[in-house]
Amino acid sequence: MAAGAALGGRLLTTSTVMAAPGRTAAVAKSSAAATHPVKQVHLAGTDGWVGMPGDAPPDPPFFPDPLAPSPFNTYVFGFRDVTGMTSNLVAAQRGKAQISAPMMAFDEEDDIYLTLTNLGLAQRPDLFDGHTLHWHGFVNAIPLFDGVPELSLAVPIGRDLTYFYRPHDAGTYMYHCHFEDVEHVQMGMTGMVFVRPAQNRTPLHPGERYAYNDGDGSTAYDREFAFMITELWSAAHYRDAHIQVNDWTDYDPSFWLLNGRAYPDTTAPNGDPLSTAAGRLQYQPISSLIRCNAGDRVLLRMSNLGYQNHVMTVDNIDLTVVAKDAALLKGRDGTTNYLTSNAVEVGPGESRDAIFVAPGPGEYLLYDRKYSYLDNGGGAGYGGMMTKIVVGAPGTYPAQTAANA
């Protein structure tokens, strides 16, 4: 399980990923590759349509967007996992963006070749926006692969660029497009990336997995769930679809999202963006439903690429924050400074890793303590940035095969 896995939009498991053609380079380039396994991922940047909860009140003309094809209602930009696809199939993904972007996971010291193809925008063929990958929080980045077009490169429509990363530090990171980032990030080009620690190769106990190289097993976990925290401002999405311009300092979100979905969609199962079976959530494939057995150690990875601070809380369960911004809370002299709390604040651009031990069977809510973020478009009832922790009796759920499974 410790092997690196690129969790695509289809939330591929480790074994599936490793078996997929093109995922893993067949030929090692040199002897150095023995310590740097080669991982290849192919992402495409484009636009598309997604569905916020349909019972949210209308906010004419912004929501639902009258241009949206049924069953969708909101225009987005996003990334798609096109690893292993033929060039014809890749081209066919134009106009089929997903939010959140594919979750990716790698091991420390992997050699990662990440190709980004810019498919252009189906709804806005007049725009010639570039796209980039910015691996947010990646220490030791060089500008060439940092994705800030003013300080490096951007990928024009119809072209691709292969980024190279060799992560040395385990933790929870994010990635997003940095081309006109205020717009492209809000429009949905945001995803999560984890780097798994070298300690997984030499576990303190057989089969154990860790969030960090903790040295003492204190970040061991049985299951992991990751949450991309964002907000969605319907007016901005409408204006992008309708050839209008935003004043971003008027920012005023309409929906508050976990992995691109608002409650109760957050609790729907994982989907496959290549399958229409998921209907309105087809292009929002990543579930936020937490399922675990009593006594499981559950790792929560939380990353915020919204523009607001969020305080995530859960009643009746204590959360122990072991890391902030992909850095274990441990001083230079080795002093551990984990923080046990029932409320975890995550600011824009920040991440948190928190571990809890699942209590007795039951259902628990994980939600943003700012109650005004717990509705959909200002409508009645609960919505927004909320999901469920479902705890079963020991043995209810088999071993987890992938994050958020």
Next chain:
Amino acid sequence: MKRLTIQRALALTAAALLVATPVLVRTQASAAAEMSEGVLCDTDPNQTFSLTARDGYISTPDGNSIYMWSYSNSKRGFQLPGPTLCVESGRQVTVILHNSLPEATSIVFPGQQGVKANGNPAQPQFDSGGSLTSLVQTAAATDGSVTYTFTAGSPGSYLYETGTDVDKQLQMGLYGALVVRPAGHPNQVNDRADSAFANGKEYVYLLSEVDPDVHLAVERNQPVDVNASKSRYFMINGRSMPDTLAPNNAPWLPGQPYGALVHIKPYDAVTNPLPATIHYLNAGSVNYPFHPHGSDERVINRDGHALQGGSGEDLSYLKYDLDVGPGQTLDVLMDWRDVEHWNATTNPIPTQLPAITDQLLVGSDTWFSESGYLGTKNAVPSNLTQNNECGEYYHIAHSHALEQATNYGAAFGGMMTVFRIDPPAGCVSQ
């Protein structure tokens, strides 16, 4: 979708040609005379400073001119933010405030000890009806003055800011940075030896915001509704990107003397072992989640106090995003480590770098060297402005509440700057 043209010459080359000078012994006179990088301290052997609250104008990169109130050194003209006062921990500090504004104003000194105003304990002021009029004793409108004294607190960075009609006066610009240095260790952030930073590599990032409508109303002597305020400009040291990159005392920014360009070389255990330090201060009303690309920063101080346990345990932590709340300060250590050491012959970058004709630029400026290799600079077409001098690296650093990374909503502006990383041997200009 908005296209941006950077209109202003950035004078980065001029800044780079100046040799970095140590900042700690800089006098007020010399500070005003030079163009430079890093913190510009106001210092005084007796730690006595004379400040004047006065009005003036700042300019924004999109061509706006905004009426401000700010503190200045009484011997100098208007500046935003107020002078950076550098003092020594445990010693007495005297600040004489003169007021030339049309209403009473004051200064509060959060985190300092034994603060007095005209010899009396500093304390809230009430009118005859019992209503709070100021958090502290004031200097009267137009020509009043007040003398504050205090003992400089524990080493670290602090705000000093108005305590009178705070919503309005803080918005108008009455704030500044106070850097308290450990006694006997001017090149440390705090009393811990592991807080040492490289000589001259000290930076203050005083973060704030502006609602131009409030400023226009004050300028026109019209009523101000601060509750209806909507910030449109977000600044580091009173400047928005790209003005943040201009050197200290840039002549085209006469009222905004402080730059925000971090300029370092890669970490090297022998030749460059010490980190730089950045003092983050939030003088605004919302959180500023500041994200530097390419390196973590180690938070070693919060609100003027070292992060350590009762027995000196190190409780500092690494962050890739410094979320600074209103009134808070963070002192960090930062360096940049060239772990891969890409080299065109011995360790080439393993992917294909596209020709510039196969790239897409935003605007007509680039800071990219057209090479992935530190110290190598390749040509760009003549219609582009190439801000790269010698193949140095640039990493952006900006607020990740991305509406703050705009100038009145237009992207690539606002609370944003760059960290410049020169080749280990220095930048030999071509």
